[in-house]
Amino acid sequence: MEAALRPYRSLLYIPGSRERALEKARDLAADGIIFDLEDAVAPDVKVEARATLKAALAAGGYGARARIVRINGLETEWGRDDVAALNGSGAEALLLPKVNSAADIETLAGLSDLPIWAMMETPLAIFNAAEIAAHPRLEGFVAGTNDLAKDVGCRTRSDRLPMQMALQTMLLAARAYGKVCIDGVYNQFKDDEGLRAECEQGRDLGMDGKTLIHPAQxxxxxxxxxxxEAEVDLARRQIAxxxxxxxxxQAVAVxxxxxxxxxxxxxxxxxLARAEAIAAMG
Known part of the structure; x- marks a missing residue:
């Protein structure tokens, strides 16, 4: 499936250390999995988690779901070993945390041939969004709204007003260079109404999908x-x-x-292409 058409409605974070969760992920209705070796894994089990994840990826069974691995930062003691272990492992892409500039993408590009995604979770990342998106190895952005809010010092609001400038900046940069842009997580996984509202806001902004922290989302x-269905019907009638x-x-229809x-x-x-791509996911 072409990257431009591939659905990214839902990208679910799964800790790389949890074998049972890695197994269950093969049957979840997610468009993609972000296998996490960073925040979701405690320091004392990071090496073990890397081996567990590598075995799960080698076993396969994830179907058409995107398989993206969030590695540890390259400045940490685990990051470069993560990259070495994941090359040729069955991972489709690497998600680099705490990206600040295109130079960070370039460093990772020198260590792996896999496509690269960037966690946009620092003030510098937002200011440098265009140069990051322009990097030829960069495939997509993932908004790290929790870390960004921490660094900015803004308050959490249901309308996400304090986050709008950052979200729109990264989205504009992604669109300027034809890259995917995924919205940040919604932390209250039992609040369906709040999740729906935030998903609708992200969709209306133009996001391709949302990162999730629980299968219930x-x-x-x-x-x-x-x-x-109404959008698909209207699209068909407009084209016809x-x-x-x-x-x-004539050049204008009504x-x-x-x-x-x-x-x-x-x-x-x-x-229509998006609807067809979603249908093809099964």
């Missing part, structure tokens, strides 16, 4: 970040009406009382 994220007008030598130009048709085609 998957259904809501998958539903919110998928085109609704526009093509009919073009065939008649659907449901609204004009449809080439830019609307481009969006409509993307909507």
């Amino acid at each position: 998957l259904a809501i994220a998958n539903a919110v970040f998928a085109p609704a 009406a526009y093509e009919e007008c073009v065939a008649a030598g 659907v449901d009382g609204k004009i449809v130009e080439n830019l609307h048709v481009e969006t409509a085609r993307k909507t």
